[in-house]
Amino acid sequence: MRHIISLQLENESGALSRVAGLFSARGFNIESLTVAPTNDETLSRMTIVSIGDDDIVEQIVKQLNKLIDVVKVTDLTATEHIERELSLIKIAINNESQSRIETQFDQFDAKIIDVSEEVYTVELAGKSQKINDFINAFNTDEILEVSRTGVTGVCQK
Amino acid sequence: MKLNGAQILIDCLKNEGVKHIFGYPGGAVLHIYDALDACTAIDHILVRHEQGAVHAADGYARTSGKCGVALVTSGPGLTNAVTGIATAFTDSIPMVIISGQVSSAVIGNDAFQEVDAVGITRSCVKHNFLVKSADDVAQTVKKAFYIATTGRPGPVLIDITKDATIAKIEYEGYPETISMRSYQPEIQVDEEQVAKAIAIIETAKKPIIYSGGGSVIGNASKALITLTQNTGFPITQTLMGLGAYPATDKQSLGMLGMHGTYESNMAMHDSDCIIAVGARFDDRITGNLEKFCPYAKIIHIDIDPSSVGKVVGVDVSIIGQVNDVLQVLIKGLETKKLPNIDTWWKQINDWRLVDSMAYKTKQGVIKPQTVIETLYEVTGGNAIVTSDVGQHQMWAAQYYPFDKPRRWINSGGLGTMGFGLPAAMGAKIAKPELDVACVTGDGSIQMMLQELSTMLQYDTPVKIINLNNGYLGMVRQWQEFFYDKRYSMSYMDALPDFVKLAESYGHIGIKVEKEADLKPALIEAFKQKNRTVFLDILIDPSENVFPMIPAGAGHHEMLLAGRDDMASTNDEGLNLV
Ligand SMILES: Cc1cc2nc3c(=O)[nH]c(=O)nc-3n(C[C@H](O)[C@H](O)[C@H](O)COP(=O)(O)OP(=O)(O)OC[C@H]3O[C@@H](n4cnc5c(N)ncnc54)[C@H](O)[C@@H]3O)c2cc1C
Ligand SMILES: Cc1ncc(C[n+]2csc(CCOP(=O)(O)OP(=O)(O)O)c2C)c(N)n1
Numbered sequence: 001m002r003h004i005i006s007l008q009l010e011n012e013s014g015a016l017s018r019v020a021g022l023f024s025a026r027g028f029n030i031e032s033l034t035v036a037p038t039n040d041e042t043l044s045r046m047t048i049v050s051i052g053d054d055d056i057v058e059q060i061v062k063q064l065n066k067l068i069d070v071v072k073v074t075d076l077t078a079t080e081h082i083e084r085e086l087s088l089i090k091i092a093i094n095n096e097s098q099s100r101i102e103t104q105f106d107q108f109d110a111k112i113i114d115v116s117e118e119v120y121t122v123e124l125a126g127k128s129q130k131i132n133d134f135i136n137a138f139n140t141d142e143i144l145e146v147s148r149t150g151v152t153g154v155c156q157k
Numbered sequence: 158m159k160l161n162g163a164q165i166l167i168d169c170l171k172n173e174g175v176k177h178i179f180g181y182p183g184g185a186v187l188h189i190y191d192a193l194d195a196c197t198a199i200d201h202i203l204v205r206h207e208q209g210a211v212h213a214a215d216g217y218a219r220t221s222g223k224c225g226v227a228l229v230t231s232g233p234g235l236t237n238a239v240t241g242i243a244t245a246f247t248d249s250i251p252m253v254i255i256s257g258q259v260s261s262a263v264i265g266n267d268a269f270q271e272v273d274a275v276g277i278t279r280s281c282v283k284h285n286f287l288v289k290s291a292d293d294v295a296q297t298v299k300k301a302f303y304i305a306t307t308g309r310p311g312p313v314l315i316d317i318t319k320d321a322t323i324a325k326i327e328y329e330g331y332p333e334t335i336s337m338r339s340y341q342p343e344i345q346v347d348e349e350q351v352a353k354a355i356a357i358i359e360t361a362k363k364p365i366i367y368s369g370g371g372s373v374i375g376n377a378s379k380a381l382i383t384l385t386q387n388t389g390f391p392i393t394q395t396l397m398g399l400g401a402y403p404a405t406d407k408q409s410l411g412m413l414g415m416h417g418t419y420e421s422n423m424a425m426h427d428s429d430c431i432i433a434v435g436a437r438f439d440d441r442i443t444g445n446l447e448k449f450c451p452y453a454k455i456i457h458i459d460i461d462p463s464s465v466g467k468v469v470g471v472d473v474s475i476i477g478q479v480n481d482v483l484q485v486l487i488k489g490l491e492t493k494k495l496p497n498i499d500t501w502w503k504q505i506n507d508w509r510l511v512d513s514m515a516y517k518t519k520q521g522v523i524k525p526q527t528v529i530e531t532l533y534e535v536t537g538g539n540a541i542v543t544s545d546v547g548q549h550q551m552w553a554a555q556y557y558p559f560d561k562p563r564r565w566i567n568s569g570g571l572g573t574m575g576f577g578l579p580a581a582m583g584a585k586i587a588k589p590e591l592d593v594a595c596v597t598g599d600g601s602i603q604m605m606l607q608e609l610s611t612m613l614q615y616d617t618p619v620k621i622i623n624l625n626n627g628y629l630g631m632v633r634q635w636q637e638f639f640y641d642k643r644y645s646m647s648y649m650d651a652l653p654d655f656v657k658l659a660e661s662y663g664h665i666g667i668k669v670e671k672e673a674d675l676k677p678a679l680i681e682a683f684k685q686k687n688r689t690v691f692l693d694i695l696i697d698p699s700e701n702v703f704p705m706i707p708a709g710a711g712h713h714e715m716l717l718a719g720r721d722d723m724a725s726t727n728d729e730g731l732n733l734v
Contacts, residue, residue, distance in 0.1 A: 009339070010339055014275060017276070021279050021280060022280075025280045055466070059463060059466075059467060062462045062463035063463050065462070066461070068284040068337075070339055071338055
């Protein structure tokens with residue numbers, strides 16, 4: 001099952017590599033990982049998406065809690081939560097495809113942020129599935145480049 | 158007071174109560190060595206190899222219960238120390254390792270003797286720090302000792318740059334207290350969990366206490382004895398737990414696991430209630446997980462939540478210091494009616510009749526088991542015994558019944574050959590009043606032999622019991638059993654003359670070739686209170702360690718001595734190593 005694990009950790013050099021190292025050393029899988037400081041600049045927030053059965057996720061949470069720099073670990077998927085991901089996607093266009101493609105943009109609420117002769121760059125935020133769906137709405141040769149941030153999330157309460 | 162970072166470091170160590178440091182100098186730590194020279198409160202032991210420094214600090218920690226301290230230089234000094242650090246980490250030993258680092262200005266430039274110490278050690282320390290400023294030294298040392306010694310203990314590395322040791326700053330003294338929002342090792346015992354455990358215990362018909370290294374590390378021997386004696390339950394102990402409960406007591410079934418006793422393993426297999434105390438269900442214990450303890454409800458007491466449910470699912474977990482949990486449990490059980498387990502004991506006593514530790518003596522050869530039994534006799538069971546890794550380690554664990562904790566010092570989790578000798582040196586420094594024996598093999602001893610020189614310099618008399626079989630015996634045993642006797646690279650050709658070798662290091666060497674000479678040689682060795690004696694004992698080269706649960710088998714499928722027909726496994730089993 002897919003789990004979104006949210007961590008607060010000391011904003012110290014090396015903290016990121018401790019988390020990443022833990023995942024590789026113990027063979028846990030990481031689908032995505034995002035990290036940035038919070039409003040308290042001594043703290044970072046890290047959001048990790050991992051796929052594993054309950055036993056593995058239980059170990060992941062326990063092992064993360066053991067890291068000295070980690071202040072708090074929450075498995076967001078176990079609670080009511082909101083998740084979002086941001087993506088920048090470059091899409092090839094030509095006269096023939098333009099209107100079809102723009103309709104898709106409207107449907108998904110994608111924002112065009114850069115335009116050149118044959119390429120649109122759009123920004124799309126939302127649940128990961130929405131971004132997947134968006135990408136799948138085009139022919140593969142139309143998608144020139146995809147850059148996704150990975151999921152970040154918060155508890156609803 | 159204005160001090161440089163190195164002087165601050167030494168002052169901090171002094172205030173932390175450090176009395177001994179094991180180390181080896183080099184460019185990056187010269188300021189630290191200079192400051193150490195001016196400090197009379199701390200003795201420094203100059204080892205001959207950094208791995209030896211860490212093992213010695215480890216042996217010191219295991220025997221004394223205090224935090225071990227090692228000091229090494231940057232680059233090769235640190236990389237040499239890594240095996241020692243990993244050894245301490247797997248066995249949860251409190252230790253602070255200080256390593257020098259190149260100056261902060263050149264970090265990342267591939268400077269002379271630069272390695273990424275924090276990166277290299279990350280996965281084998283409890284925590285590590287890179288200190289780049291003298292201002293951070295005192296706080297970091299305080300944190301390092303706090304982290305190393307609390308919760309589930311472990312090694313903590315402080316990597317300190319050369320410029321941080323040189324810079325002079327205003328020093329305000331060693332911090333008295335420390336608190337970290339991200340690390341809170343104090344745990345309140347959850348009484349509800351204890352109540353659940355008691356409910357299981359009350360209805361048990363075949364209970365067993367399975368105690369591990371946590372009972373030693375957590376100094377919980379007394380509470381463990383009380384629990385065991387109040388309940389009347391049988392107790393089995395892991396390799397790391399030996400001594401926490403007296404092995405010579407009638408409720409003790411001996412060690413369990415791969416080379417444990419028949420009665421321990423059968424009792425685990427048939428039990429309906431296992432009380433695991435500071436033990437982590439290692440694969441040497443469980444064997445084939447599918448066959449592990451099929452009937453038991455498991456109660457798991459451990460300080461580390463990640464130990465719980467990692468290998469086997471448990472019914473009740475109680476997180477906390479062994480000692481704290483056992484106190485609550487003992488109290489809770491006082492008012493309860495405990496189950497009558499006479500039938501269970503009868504069954505166990507029947508298993509005992511199998512006499513799984515029996516071995517056949519042979520005219521003209523010295524059996525390793527006899528050596529250990531004689532060692533026990535000659536030392537009155539009171540020695541600290543360290544060991545290396547291999548068959549000799551198992552024989553020492555099996556045939557020297559330990560009645561006290563912190564008397565049996567060995568590398569269990571990592572199984573580091575080379576551990577025994579430096580650990581013995583550390584143990585002798587921690588407990589000079591006790592006899593220290595290092596049980597080793599012809600392979601292992603050659604991994605840290607150079608420390609014989611340190612032992613002369615610092616006058617740490619140890620008795621080295623070399624069970625010389627001319628083989629990497631444990632490897633040979635597996636090849637005999639599981640690789641159709643293809644002895645690939647397990648024979649030790651061109652062994653040195655250990656007697657002359659010991660003598661060349663200024664120690665006494667004695668060769669024992671006949672059983673009749675064994676006891677007199679051991680007596681003579683231990684009579685030499687102030688000398689290190691190397692006993693090179695030629696043992697039966699074909700002897701194997703029994704009983705044995707072959708890899709992949711269950712507890713009830715043990716191999717017993719003299720029944721080689723059962724020696725088999727399959728590829729799936731061999732995956733388990
Ligand atoms: C050649 C060889 C053969 C071996 N064969 C065997 C064998 O036959 N039988 C055997 O038993 N072992 C054997 N071992 C050792 C084995 O590899 C493991 O090291 C050992 O079984 C682990 O012991 P343990 O479960 O007591 O755990 P330890 O490694 O001692 O771990 C201690 C546990 O207690 C917890 N703990 C620590 N401090 C506290 C505290 N204060 N309060 C509460 N909990 C605490 C820790 O979190 C941890 O879970 C062998 C090793 C070698 C090298
Ligand atoms: C550093 C290291 N390398 C390799 C091993 C694998 N190993 C385990 S036991 C053993 C043989 C040990 O031989 P010896 O010290 O002579 O002891 P014996 O088994 O003969 O008693 C080996 C090679 C190890 N445990 N540690």
